[in-house]
Amino acid sequence: xxxxxRIGLVLLALFLLLFPLIGKVPGxxxxxxxxxxxxxTAMISMGLxxxxxxxxxxxxxxxxxxxxxxxxxxxLTAKYGLNPWPALAAGALLSxxxxxxxxxxxxxxxxxxxxxxxxxFGEIVFIIFSSWYQLTSGPDGFxxxxxxxxxxxxxxxxxxxxxxxxxxALLMLVFLLNLIHSRVGxxxxxxxxxxxxxxxxxxxxxxxxxxxxxxxxxMASIAGSLYAHYxxxxxxSVFDLNFSIKLLxxxxxxxxxxxxxxxxxxxxxxxLPEWLIFLQDFDILAYGLxxxxxxxxxxxxxxxxxxxxxxxxxxxSARGAR
Amino acid sequence: xEEFTLFNQVVQYILTGITVGSxxxxxxxxxxxxxxxxxxINFAQGEFVMLGGLVMVSLVHGAHLPMPLAFxxxxxxxxxxxxxxxxxxIFPLKDVSVIRLVIITLAVSILIKGVAMFVWGKDSFGLPxxxxxxxxxxxxxxxxxxxxxxxxxxxxxVVVLTLFFDRTMVGKAxxxxxxxxxxxxxxxxxxxxxxxxxxxxxxxxxAVAGIIVTPVSLMEYDRGALLALKGFGAAVLGGLGNFYGxxxxxxxxxxxxSLSAGLISSAYKDAIALGVLLVVLFVKPSGMFxxxxxxxxxxx
Amino acid sequence: xxxxxxNHILEVASLTKAFGGLVAVFxxxxxxxxxxxxxxxxxxxxxxxxxxxxxxxxxxxDHGRIVFGGxxxxxxxxxxxxxxxxxxxxxxxxxxxxxTVLENVMVGRHIRSRRGAVSLGLxxxxxxxxxxxxxxxxxYFLDFIGLGxxxxxxxGGLPLGEQKLLExxxxxAAEPELLLLDEPAAGLNETETENAAGLIVKARETGLTIxxxxxxxxxxxxxxxxxxxxxxxxxxxxxAPDQVRNDPEVINAYLGVDVGDA
Numbered sequence: 001x002x003x004x005x006r007i008g009l010v011l012l013a014l015f016l017l018l019f020p021l022i023g024k025v026p027g028x029x030x031x032x033x034x035x036x037x038x039x040x041t042a043m044i045s046m047g048l049x050x051x052x053x054x055x056x057x058x059x060x061x062x063x064x065x066x067x068x069x070x071x072x073x074x075x076l077t078a079k080y081g082l083n084p085w086p087a088l089a090a091g092a093l094l095s096x097x098x099x100x101x102x103x104x105x106x107x108x109x110x111x112x113x114x115x116x117x118x119x120x121f122g123e124i125v126f127i128i129f130s131s132w133y134q135l136t137s138g139p140d141g142f143x144x145x146x147x148x149x150x151x152x153x154x155x156x157x158x159x160x161x162x163x164x165x166x167x168x169a170l171l172m173l174v175f176l177l178n179l180i181h182s183r184v185g186x187x188x189x190x191x192x193x194x195x196x197x198x199x200x201x202x203x204x205x206x207x208x209x210x211x212x213x214x215x216x217x218x219m220a221s222i223a224g225s226l227y228a229h230y231x232x233x234x235x236x237s238v239f240d241l242n243f244s245i246k247l248l249x250x251x252x253x254x255x256x257x258x259x260x261x262x263x264x265x266x267x268x269x270x271x272l273p274e275w276l277i278f279l280q281d282f283d284i285l286a287y288g289l290x291x292x293x294x295x296x297x298x299x300x301x302x303x304x305x306x307x308x309x310x311x312x313x314x315x316x317s318a319r320g321a322r
Numbered sequence: 323x324e325e326f327t328l329f330n331q332v333v334q335y336i337l338t339g340i341t342v343g344s345x346x347x348x349x350x351x352x353x354x355x356x357x358x359x360x361x362x363i364n365f366a367q368g369e370f371v372m373l374g375g376l377v378m379v380s381l382v383h384g385a386h387l388p389m390p391l392a393f394x395x396x397x398x399x400x401x402x403x404x405x406x407x408x409x410x411x412i413f414p415l416k417d418v419s420v421i422r423l424v425i426i427t428l429a430v431s432i433l434i435k436g437v438a439m440f441v442w443g444k445d446s447f448g449l450p451x452x453x454x455x456x457x458x459x460x461x462x463x464x465x466x467x468x469x470x471x472x473x474x475x476x477x478x479x480v481v482v483l484t485l486f487f488d489r490t491m492v493g494k495a496x497x498x499x500x501x502x503x504x505x506x507x508x509x510x511x512x513x514x515x516x517x518x519x520x521x522x523x524x525x526x527x528x529a530v531a532g533i534i535v536t537p538v539s540l541m542e543y544d545r546g547a548l549l550a551l552k553g554f555g556a557a558v559l560g561g562l563g564n565f566y567g568x569x570x571x572x573x574x575x576x577x578x579x580s581l582s583a584g585l586i587s588s589a590y591k592d593a594i595a596l597g598v599l600l601v602v603l604f605v606k607p608s609g610m611f612x613x614x615x616x617x618x619x620x621x622x
Numbered sequence: 623x624x625x626x627x628x629n630h631i632l633e634v635a636s637l638t639k640a641f642g643g644l645v646a647v648f649x650x651x652x653x654x655x656x657x658x659x660x661x662x663x664x665x666x667x668x669x670x671x672x673x674x675x676x677x678x679x680x681x682x683x684d685h686g687r688i689v690f691g692g693x694x695x696x697x698x699x700x701x702x703x704x705x706x707x708x709x710x711x712x713x714x715x716x717x718x719x720x721x722t723v724l725e726n727v728m729v730g731r732h733i734r735s736r737r738g739a740v741s742l743g744l745x746x747x748x749x750x751x752x753x754x755x756x757x758x759x760x761x762y763f764l765d766f767i768g769l770g771x772x773x774x775x776x777x778g779g780l781p782l783g784e785q786k787l788l789e790x791x792x793x794x795a796a797e798p799e800l801l802l803l804d805e806p807a808a809g810l811n812e813t814e815t816e817n818a819a820g821l822i823v824k825a826r827e828t829g830l831t832i833x834x835x836x837x838x839x840x841x842x843x844x845x846x847x848x849x850x851x852x853x854x855x856x857x858x859x860x861x862a863p864d865q866v867r868n869d870p871e872v873i874n875a876y877l878g879v880d881v882g883d884a
Contacts, residue, residue: 058421060428105604111420112363116554117603120596123551131589175743182742182749183728183735183756186721190729193718197789200678200712201796202704202733211739241547245432252425257720285436292411292429299422 001177008260009174016166020159032158034270036230039165042266043172043223045250046259047216050176053257054188055212057107058115061122062247065095065217067129067239069224071136074234078144085148088225095221096214103213107206122244129236141235148229161230168226172219176259188212192257242284249291255301264302334463335584336577341469341538343576344476345371348531349553350560350568351483352524358500358563359520362423366407366431368550369438370528373400375541376438378533379447389452397529403434404525408518431546438543446540449533468537475534479527480569487565496520500563548592552579555599561612571610631656631800631831632677637686639669639676646672648855650686654800654848659822659832661842661863664852665875670835671713673852674802678710679703691799705733709793710802713835715785717792719778723769726777726788727760730795734759763795764788767821783814787821794825801825803834807841819845843867851875 023032044066051057072091076082082090098121106117130139148155148164155164179185190198191205199205228234250269254261269287276283298304349367356364377399381392411430415422452471457464487493498506499516507513532541556575560567578598583591602609632654639647647669654660662670675681677688679700688696695703709730718726735756737749764770767787772780777788786806793801806822807815819841826832836842842849842863849866851859853875859866866872 052421056421058424102600109603109607112424113558113603113607115424116363116551116558117600120551120555120599120603123548124593124596124600127590127593131587131593178745179739179743182753183732183737184739184742186725186729187732189721189725190718190732193720194716196680196700197712197716197718197792198729199680199700200704200710200716201729201792202701203729204699204701215739245428248425248428256421282436282440284432285440288429288432288434288436292426292433295422295425295429296411296414299417 001181005177005181009170009177012173012263013170016170020162032162034274036158036162036165038267038270039162039169040223040227040230041247041250041270042263043169043226044216044220044247045254045262045266046169046172046176047219048247049251049254049256049259049262050180050188051212051216052251053255054180054185054192055209056192057209057213058111058248059118059213059216060115060241060244060248061118061120061125062216062220063239063241063243064122064125065098065220066224066227066243067125067236068095068098069221070228070234070239071129071224072221073225074142074145074228075135077146077229078142084146084225084229088222091225092218092221095217099214099217100210103210103217107209107213119241119244122241126236126240129239136236139236141233141237143233145228145232145234147232148226155229165226165230168222173259173263180259184208189257245291246287249287251301252291253294253302255304258301261301330461330463331584332581333461335580337460337463337465337469338584339577339580340573341472341576342580343556343573344472345531345535345549345572346552346556346575347476347569347572348479348527349549350556350572351479351565352527352531353554353557354563354565354568355496355520355524355527357557359496359517360412362412362427363554364521364524365424365427365550366434366546367524367528367553368546368548369431369434370400370404370525371532371535371549371553372438372541372543372546373403373434374529374532375449375536375545376442376447376532376543377529378536379449379541380442382449383447389450393533396533397526400529400532401522401526404521404523404528405518407525408521412517412521413514431550435543435546442543444543446542447536448540449537451537452534466538468534472534472538475530476569479530483565492519551599552592552595555595555602558599558607559602559609561609564609564611567609567611629656630654631691632833633687633689634677635687635689637673637676637688638684639672639681640684645855647676647683647852650852650855650857652850652857652860654831654833656831657826657829658847659826659834659845660848660850661846662833662835662850662852663837663839663842664858667854668852669855670852671804672855674710674804674833674835677703678708678802704796704798707799708802709796709798709800711786711789711793711804711806713804713808715782715789717777717785717789719776721777722774723777723780723788724757724760724764724773727764727791727795728756730763730792731756731759733796760795763791766794766824767791768817782809783811786810786818790818790821790825794830799831801830801832803832803836805835805837807836807838815841 019035020032023029044062048059048062051059069091072094073084073087076087076090077084102117102121106114109117129136155161187198187203187208190201190203191208195205246269250265251262253268254263254265273283276286279286294301298308349371352367352370353364356362374396378392378396381387381396382389387395407430411426451466451468453467457466459465487497495506495511496516496519498511499513503513552575556572557568559575560569560571575595575598579591579595582594586594630653635651637647637650650673662673664670672681676683679695679698679702683696687694690706690708695706718729735752737752742749761770761773764773767790769784769787769791772784777785780788790806803822806818810818815838822832822834823845846863848861849863850857851866851872858875859869859872
């Protein structure tokens with residue numbers, strides 16, 4: 001996967017290992033919880049960046065897969081007493097199936113159509129979460145979701161959940177990095193580069209697009225399941241359009257073709273309310289503005305900032321030299 | 323005492339459906355106008371509707387202006403916002419990839435929603451009915467006079483737009499642009515200006531829709547997204563870019579939604595309306611009146 | 623139609639394609655013997671690129687048969703056609719601009735490799751070996767066209783001549799049986815064209831059959847064994863270069879254009 005990525009992995013793992021120490025600093029004790037949420041959202045945003053950056057597709061409904069995983073795990077464990085791990089698998093399977101149902105026809109559509117289809121899908125799922133009272137307890141949500149445990153070891157403290165969630169996130173990162181630097185990764189990038197040429201080289205573009213859509217949906221679903229067992233109480237309000245848009249922002253800010261960027265984006269967007277706390281409800285104004293500015297001036301995301309800055313400097317000095 | 327039979331109920335639902343559908347139709351036409359000129363789907367279309375309603379509310383309740391004057395000013399104000407959006411967020415772009423445009427129009431819609439929340443808060447606001455509250459009787463169903471206004475304004479919009487696109491130079495120029503941008507610019511049509519006009523026209527239409535629906539269903543800062551989705555659904559159902567198709571499809575969608583709400587479940591009515599959108603996108607993206615070949619040839 | 627002769631790699635019969643009211647290709651019949659270089663020429667808009675798009679599966683035909691290696695390929699999707707052994711280049715160079723030069727050629731090896739997402743993501747045993755083979759083979763084809771030293775450069779930054787060479791290497795990397803070259807010399811200067819011609823001949827010597835669309839008559843006449851002429855979607859000549867060059871109907875179609883040294 002390249003030396004840079006390996007070094008990045010080690011550094012990130014080290015950083016995450018030591019991060020909980022910040023919880024000891026007065027005033028920052030809640031940072032551990034925020035960082036745990038960053039881990040969950042990073043799982044989703046990484047998958048989304050794969051979808052957007054490499055398959056060139058856009059999804060405005062990924063909160064729905066997050067929700068499907070959460071509700072599947074929550075309902076099966078809290079209401080039916082199923083063991084959490086098969087429940088997680090069931091959620092992932094459900095999300096994969098939904099991805100096929102929504103994705104296959106959508107991926108034949110282009111650009112705007114897919115955006116709208118995923119938007120509609122997300123809204124429909126949200127409405128179902130809020131309205132199917134018997135199954136989901138409606139807009140008030142439900143609690144009593146058990147903790148996760150492996151072989152008797154229970155993840156019952158915030159710190160254990162933090163390490164579990166980031167452990168899974170890092171595994172997913174390794175998987176994606178392996179994938180990107182492989183034949184499949186090249187096939188995906190080729191679709192992005194020139195779909196006609198990719199097809200001419202034997203790349204089954206439709207199959208790859210749906211594969212990526214499924215992978216991104218399953219990643220979001222697993223994150224949702226982990227979320228349910230972490231907070232132990234879920235309600236529909238988390239899985240709404242606003243969250244889907246935040247996910248989109250994470251990918252855009254980080255740079256769509258960069259898995260690391262997705263993680264950075266997840267961190268920034270998740271911590272943003274913390275730093276914008278003075279704005280209260282008006283944080284959506286900030287989100288809209290940031291999204292607009294980045295989309296207009298830094299379309300390749302923050303990671304491209306050094307390159308863009310270098311280009312600006314080069315242009316100015318060329319003009320000056322004349 | 324007259325019996326309120328199933329027939330009466332269905333008539334009621336259909337009337338409600340036509341009312342709601344008219345709004346979707348106008349929003350759909352707004353989508354089509356921008357799409358035809360630019361091949362962009364403007365995610366902020368719904369926000370124009372929301373703004374039209376809320377600005378009107380402020381002018382009528384806040385500044386106590388007479389309705390007709392407030393109407394003109396409100397539409398003008400939102401048109402200006404449409405102009406600003408085009409000039410500041412669309413015009414400067416050099417690389418126009420689909421993802422980027424989706425994100426930009428989405429970002430603008432979020433921004434507008436944020437400003438609206440800042441200005442008007444999260445409450446719902448209403449407007450007085452344009453001509454009183456006395457319901458009329460039609461086939462056993464109660465018809466609010468505002469409903470007639472909505473249908474009437476929609477018809478007027480259709481007539482005015484038809485005349486505009488058929489008889490005026492500007493209108494014909496916009497059609498030329500939509501048909502073949504390069505040819506249009508070769509015969510001297512200022513394509514950039516047509517694009518700007520399309521945003522202004524769409525914004526104006528959205529505002530009109532928002533103003534006429536607020537007396538019936540109130541208006542709040544976050545109504546835009548769902549309206550945009552359903553309006554887009556109507557646009558696709560009628561064949562993206564097809565003017566009359568959008569009108570018909572909007573009404574059809576409104577009726578489907580209303581019948582579902584009444585006969586099946588009102589909680590899921592939005593889900594069903596959006597479900598219709600998904601079905602159309604999956605089965606026949608060219609819509610009821612569009613052509614599949616044309617859909618394949620369009621850039622987006 | 624008679625039994626397919628085993629030494630014809632491609633047979634096209636009654637091929638027709640119209641776009642709306644415009645007939646691009648009409649009732650086309652021709653064959654391509656194995657191992658030759660055959661050129662397709664004709665005035666602009668004669669349907670040459672459409673023909674390539676029909677063969678490679680980008681468009682479905684309205685009518686007619688396309689038989690490759692004895693099996694029909696009509697109606698197959700482009701990636702399926704590629705798997706059968708046909709590779710192509712494009713008139714407008716369709717490179718993967720943001721990938722490196724070597725990576726572009728490695729994509730050419732896609733159909734010659736097998737590992738899927740799960741085993742690659744998990745880095746199961748065998749994936750590293752397959753990756754090495756892909757890389758080595760890609761490098762071989764890159765060296766074949768002479769761009770080995772630019773392996774790690776971004777493909778989009780190459781000058782046009784090298785971009786066309788890269789597309790050529792990418793197509794060859796698939797180790798096809800039939801190679802479709804769409805205007806390989808368009809936009810190239812004389813030196814580059816000579817170089818390209820040499821490479822095409824060298825490629826043929828490795829056992830490839832080559833079908834090329836071209837406007838550069840010198841190139842066509844110098845390296846082709848057979849030439850087919852299309853005009854308004856119809857075949858008006860098909861045979862040896864000299865034969866075609868002197869065909870009055872061909873000269874007429876090109877009225878005013880230099881046909882070699884005729």
